[in-house]
Amino acid sequence: MRRDLVLRVIARTLIPFILLFALYVQFHGDFGPGGGFQAGVIIAAAIIFYALIQGVEATRKSVPEWLVETMVASGVLIYYGVGAAGLLLGGNYLDYFVLSHDTVHGQERGIFWVEVGVAVTVSGVMLMVFYMFASRAKDPE
Amino acid sequence: MTLIGFLSYAITIFLMVAGLTIVVSWGNLIKTLVGLGIFQTSVYLLFIAPGKLIGGTAPILDPRFTVYSNPLPHVLILTAIVVGVATLALGLALVVRIREAYGTIEEDEILALDAENPDDGGPRA
Amino acid sequence: MALAVVVIARSRSLFTVIILGGAYSFMMATVLTVLDAVDVAMTEASVGAGISTVLLLSALYLCKNEEAAPHGRLWLPLAVSITTAGMLVYGTLGLPAFNDPAAPIHTHVVPRYLNDAVRETGVPNVVTAVLASYRGYDTLGETTVVFTAGVGVIALLRRRRRQKQGAVV
Numbered sequence: 001m002r003r004d005l006v007l008r009v010i011a012r013t014l015i016p017f018i019l020l021f022a023l024y025v026q027f028h029g030d031f032g033p034g035g036g037f038q039a040g041v042i043i044a045a046a047i048i049f050y051a052l053i054q055g056v057e058a059t060r061k062s063v064p065e066w067l068v069e070t071m072v073a074s075g076v077l078i079y080y081g082v083g084a085a086g087l088l089l090g091g092n093y094l095d096y097f098v099l100s101h102d103t104v105h106g107q108e109r110g111i112f113w114v115e116v117g118v119a120v121t122v123s124g125v126m127l128m129v130f131y132m133f134a135s136r137a138k139d140p141e
Numbered sequence: 142m143t144l145i146g147f148l149s150y151a152i153t154i155f156l157m158v159a160g161l162t163i164v165v166s167w168g169n170l171i172k173t174l175v176g177l178g179i180f181q182t183s184v185y186l187l188f189i190a191p192g193k194l195i196g197g198t199a200p201i202l203d204p205r206f207t208v209y210s211n212p213l214p215h216v217l218i219l220t221a222i223v224v225g226v227a228t229l230a231l232g233l234a235l236v237v238r239i240r241e242a243y244g245t246i247e248e249d250e251i252l253a254l255d256a257e258n259p260d261d262g263g264p265r266a
Numbered sequence: 267m268a269l270a271v272v273v274i275a276r277s278r279s280l281f282t283v284i285i286l287g288g289a290y291s292f293m294m295a296t297v298l299t300v301l302d303a304v305d306v307a308m309t310e311a312s313v314g315a316g317i318s319t320v321l322l323l324s325a326l327y328l329c330k331n332e333e334a335a336p337h338g339r340l341w342l343p344l345a346v347s348i349t350t351a352g353m354l355v356y357g358t359l360g361l362p363a364f365n366d367p368a369a370p371i372h373t374h375v376v377p378r379y380l381n382d383a384v385r386e387t388g389v390p391n392v393v394t395a396v397l398a399s400y401r402g403y404d405t406l407g408e409t410t411v412v413f414t415a416g417v418g419v420i421a422l423l424r425r426r427r428r429q430k431q432g433a434v435v
Binding site for chain 2 (some may be wrong): 267268271272273274275279280282283284287290291294297301302303304305309310313314316317321322325326328329330342343344348350351354355358361375376379380383384390391392393395396397401404405408409412414415416418419422423
């Protein structure tokens with residue numbers, strides 16, 4: 001597919017918009033449909049689209065494997081970290097009320113960071129699974 | 142129960158039974174996984190359909206609307222969808238490994254291969 | 267949707283099955299939008315029709331297997347399915363009617379969520395508020411499940427480079 005001109009041009013035009021839409025879905029999850037899961041899946045889909053057009057090797061250079069592995073683990077760490085921050089600041093585990101100067105802002109801040117953690121983990125896992133499937137075909141037994 | 146209520150349950154039951162048939166009767170492992178996915182989507186319908194109120198709107202609070210559909214099943218099904226795709230990814234990884242170990246992804250052939258050499262612990266991977 | 271499922275069941279070519287599965291997911295997302303479940307529809311469309319199709323196609327490519335073997339006896343699974351369908355129909359007679367505001371699902375804890383979500387959390391999207399704040403532990407467990415699935419796939423499919431000793435994981 002590398003040589004097909006129409007696909008390459010369209011991919012190069014569309015992928016930034018897909019990533020922008022994923023960020024929109026992530027941050028506007030409070031006011032419309034959306035949230036962490038959808039945004040993570042859309043990010044993974046955009047990068048897989050890029051891999052389908054340009055080849056997995058080129059994608060591995062732009063989004064290296066160590067970065068994806070770090071994303072997988074750090075998303076879960078962010079979530080647990082928000083819980084631990086609730087503990088350290090005087091409330092219960094995963095208590096959002098103590099995260100800011102008043103309870104409503106604390107809730108908003110907690111929800112924001114939790115959704116970020118979820119999106120990072122989901123996109124990392126989807127991308128990691130795709131990389132694993134793609135690399136298994138490289139050197140057959 | 143009104144006709145449309147009966148219709149929604151009928152569609153749910155049809156999809157559930159169809160998914161179950163595909164899982165039970167087919168030997169090909171990839172088709173089994175697709176049938177399992179169909180079964181899972183029928184369960185999503187089962188949960189979300191009773192939460193809908195005709196004349197209501199999506200559960201995003203807004204001063205212009207007063208009647209909302211029930212948001213609680215949406216939360217449960219959102220979790221269920223993501224867990225379903227995680228299960229699918231693991232299942233597919235297992236299918237790929239089975240294919241490399243046994244050379245086939247048909248269930249009856251795999252069982253026959255296992256019956257031939259029972260103490261092997263599986264053919265060489 | 268029923269037509270897609272029947273064709274999936276009867277088709278032998280795995281490629282057809284996977285593509286029809288993607289189309290089925292899109293139709294399911296449309297039905298969910300009609301039922302006012304917009305968050306769920308977005309997730310089902312992106313996950314079911316996007317990621318699932320990609321993963322199934324890559325697994326199919328790795329398995330190099332294009333056709334399913336023809337099925338032998340079909341009467342036993344059909345008998346089981348029809349019995350299950352009968353039991354399910356009997357079960358749904360006791361379920362609440364379709365558009366009933368007094369059903370138990372609408373009365374216990376949901377009025378509190380709908381009334382107090384903006385006041386307590388400042389987030390108008392009730393689904394996000396419930397998912398991230400009221401039921402935050404469930405989302406924590408779900409993220410851990412996704413993480414575990416990723417780790418499992420890595421453990422199953424990663425190749426080690428110790429090939430000179432003949433021991434490959």
